[in-house]
Amino acid sequence: MNTSQQRNLIQKAGFGMLSVVALLTVLPIVLVVGYIFYQGLPAISFEFLTGLPREGMRAGGILPAIVGTIYLTIGTAIFSVPLGVAAAIYLSEYAQDNLLTRLIRLAIINLAGIPSVVYGLFGLGLFVLFLNFGTSLLAGSLTLSIMTLPVIISTAEEALRAVPQSFRVVSISLGATRWQTIRRIVLPESLPGIITGVILGLERAAGETAPILFTVAAFFLPRLPDSPFDASMALPYHLFVISTQVPGMPLKLQYGTALVLLCFVLGMNLLATTIRSRARAKRQW
Amino acid sequence: MKIFISQLFDKERLITRLIASAGYSAILFVLLIFYFLISEGLPALGEVSLHSLLGTRWYPIEEYYGLLPLISGSLMVTLGATAIAMPIGIGTAVFIAEVAPRWAREILKPLVEVLGGLPSVVLGLIGFLILSPALRVNLNLATGLTAFTGSLLLAAISIPTIISVAEDALDSVPRSYRDAALALGATEWQTIWRVTLPAARSGVLTAGMLGVGRAIGETMTVMMVTGNAPVLANSLRMLFMPARTMTATIAAEMGEVARGSVHYHVLFLIGIGLFMISLVVNVTASAVVFRQRKRSERILS
Numbered sequence: 001m002n003t004s005q006q007r008n009l010i011q012k013a014g015f016g017m018l019s020v021v022a023l024l025t026v027l028p029i030v031l032v033v034g035y036i037f038y039q040g041l042p043a044i045s046f047e048f049l050t051g052l053p054r055e056g057m058r059a060g061g062i063l064p065a066i067v068g069t070i071y072l073t074i075g076t077a078i079f080s081v082p083l084g085v086a087a088a089i090y091l092s093e094y095a096q097d098n099l100l101t102r103l104i105r106l107a108i109i110n111l112a113g114i115p116s117v118v119y120g121l122f123g124l125g126l127f128v129l130f131l132n133f134g135t136s137l138l139a140g141s142l143t144l145s146i147m148t149l150p151v152i153i154s155t156a157e158e159a160l161r162a163v164p165q166s167f168r169v170v171s172i173s174l175g176a177t178r179w180q181t182i183r184r185i186v187l188p189e190s191l192p193g194i195i196t197g198v199i200l201g202l203e204r205a206a207g208e209t210a211p212i213l214f215t216v217a218a219f220f221l222p223r224l225p226d227s228p229f230d231a232s233m234a235l236p237y238h239l240f241v242i243s244t245q246v247p248g249m250p251l252k253l254q255y256g257t258a259l260v261l262l263c264f265v266l267g268m269n270l271l272a273t274t275i276r277s278r279a280r281a282k283r284q285w
Numbered sequence: 286m287k288i289f290i291s292q293l294f295d296k297e298r299l300i301t302r303l304i305a306s307a308g309y310s311a312i313l314f315v316l317l318i319f320y321f322l323i324s325e326g327l328p329a330l331g332e333v334s335l336h337s338l339l340g341t342r343w344y345p346i347e348e349y350y351g352l353l354p355l356i357s358g359s360l361m362v363t364l365g366a367t368a369i370a371m372p373i374g375i376g377t378a379v380f381i382a383e384v385a386p387r388w389a390r391e392i393l394k395p396l397v398e399v400l401g402g403l404p405s406v407v408l409g410l411i412g413f414l415i416l417s418p419a420l421r422v423n424l425n426l427a428t429g430l431t432a433f434t435g436s437l438l439l440a441a442i443s444i445p446t447i448i449s450v451a452e453d454a455l456d457s458v459p460r461s462y463r464d465a466a467l468a469l470g471a472t473e474w475q476t477i478w479r480v481t482l483p484a485a486r487s488g489v490l491t492a493g494m495l496g497v498g499r500a501i502g503e504t505m506t507v508m509m510v511t512g513n514a515p516v517l518a519n520s521l522r523m524l525f526m527p528a529r530t531m532t533a534t535i536a537a538e539m540g541e542v543a544r545g546s547v548h549y550h551v552l553f554l555i556g557i558g559l560f561m562i563s564l565v566v567n568v569t570a571s572a573v574v575f576r577q578r579k580r581s582e583r584i585l586s
Contacts, residue, residue: 007472007474008472010474011474011475018376018379019380021372021373021376021380022376022385022393024373024377025373025374025377025397025448026397028441029397029399030396032403032407033399083310086303086304087307087308087310104308104312106568106571107311107312108311109567109570110315110563110564111314112567113498113502114318114559115501115502115504115563117504117559118322118502118556118559118563119318120539121321121535121553121556122317122318125322125325125553130321153311177297178297179296179297179301200402204402206404207406208405209504210504210532213536214539214540236406239406239410240406240505240509243410243413255410258406258407261406261407262403262404262407265402265403266399269399269402273395
């Protein structure tokens with residue numbers, strides 16, 4: 001065997017190994033998602049999705065948890081979307097490359113890295129106790145908003161920067177002000193990218209448990225919250241409770257709850273990906 | 286007309302101010318988080334002596350606040366996760382960026398994104414119900430809820446981070462590097478190992494670091510599968526026994542402590558520790574990324 005054959009053999013073996021490694025990453029994901037669907041589907045029924053939990057959560061439905069998670073997601077969006085998009089506009093359209101801007105970027109990188117449980121501590125300290133919102137949807141939404149902010153800012157900034165500079169130059173040269181240019185030209189052009197980022201950020205917020213442990217979550221509250229100052233159940237926390245804290249919980253309910261949470265999160269992911277690829281296909285620049 | 290223009294510019298100035306303050310808010314939030322951690326956590330240093338904080342026993346009911354078991358637990362679980370996630374994550378990134386045909390890439394990338402989006406409680410559930418019984422039987426352990434179980438799941442959680450950052454780093458290696466190597470007669474495999482990967486090494490290292498940062502801060506999964514026994518990890522064998530991490534301790538105990546108690550302050554002190562770790566990891570990682578960008582700019586000019 002000459003060296004060239006040997007090198008080709010090494011390359012084949014190497015590529016084979018890499019594809020095995022990639023398979024090792026991907027296969028468990030498919031198996032886990034598939035298994036949850038397989039085990040969880042039988043639990044899904046009209047009563048499960050629209051009923052209140054009964055018999056110490058061992059029977060009945062998970063409506064309060066579903067509604068709680070929807071409220072939390074909306075609440076998070078209300079605070080984090082305007083703030084995050086505005087911050088992204090600042091970084092992409094206004095900020096100069098100076099120390100302050102670098103500090104802002106550093107702060108965003110930091111916010112993105114802070115462990116979720118530390119956000120929980122912060123939310124407890126500031127919103128629940130100091131501002132006296134109590135354990136409530138409001139406190140939880142605010143905590144999740146700050147956690148989501150870095151995701152929204154960085155994806156929205158990327159979308160804004162993707163708009164060609166010539167669009168701005170033309171608009172300004174036609175006599176538009178900077179804000180008019182942003183509102184009428186830059187924002188509409190980058191909207192799909194911004195929406196994708198927002199959904200990806202909210203997806204993360206919807207699936208998180210640690211930040212809501214001490215700020216929103218009610219262990220067992222078989223009614224729907226009716227004010228932002230109410231505590232609430234939420235899907236991720238409910239799943240944690242029924243899988244580890246309550247003995248004798250039927251497996252079916254655990255997988256059913258996991259499936260609902262998974263559909264919620266994966267549905268958002270799918271929506272974001274679809275918007276992104278549609279916009280890319282339609283884009284003319 | 287004059288009034289109209291002045292109104293226009295006032296509105297413009299107002300909006301500019303609003304947008305700028307939204308930009309500055311990121312700094313404000315980091316400072317706020319830091320302030321609240323400090324104000325609730327620092328009193329612990331006055332209430333518990335440094336000697337007992339560095340003790341080996343965590344048993345708050347009897348006023349034992351030794352942090353070493355929790356720190357060693359976090360380290361052990363994280364190191365285990367890193368040892369598993371680094372080769373797999375970087376290998377997958379190389380596969381996606383350099384080797385995989387287009388169709389494979391189109392399948393792999395969304396799947397990795399799905400893994401990144403899986404809620405940690407869902408992974409915890411799978412770990413609790415499937416993985417840990419399997420490990421108990423196959424490795425013949427007393428319990429399947431061990432540090433190793435946590436490591437496996439944390440590896441799964443940090444792999445998407447590692448892949449996406451490492452892939453970006455590989456993508457940013459100029460095409461001409463690869464072309465030059467191939468033109469000199471190197472195989473694609475040699476090009477990857479001797480040219481592309483070394484050229485992207487700072488980015489790949491950053492990927493690993495961010496993966497570690499992701500793993501050390503993860504809470505729910507480790508709380509569900511590591512058994513939560515605060516025992517000092519002093520030998521490799523402890524990897525296959527129950528452990529307790531810093532994050533899990535906060536999550537498990539904060540709900541039950543009285544506000545302002547010693548226990549409450551110590552839990553916030555642990556939070557300060559976690560905040561500092563993530564600060565160091567992310568600032569270092571971003572410094573590496575900045576340097577890399579400067580270098581590629583130099584090459585382009």
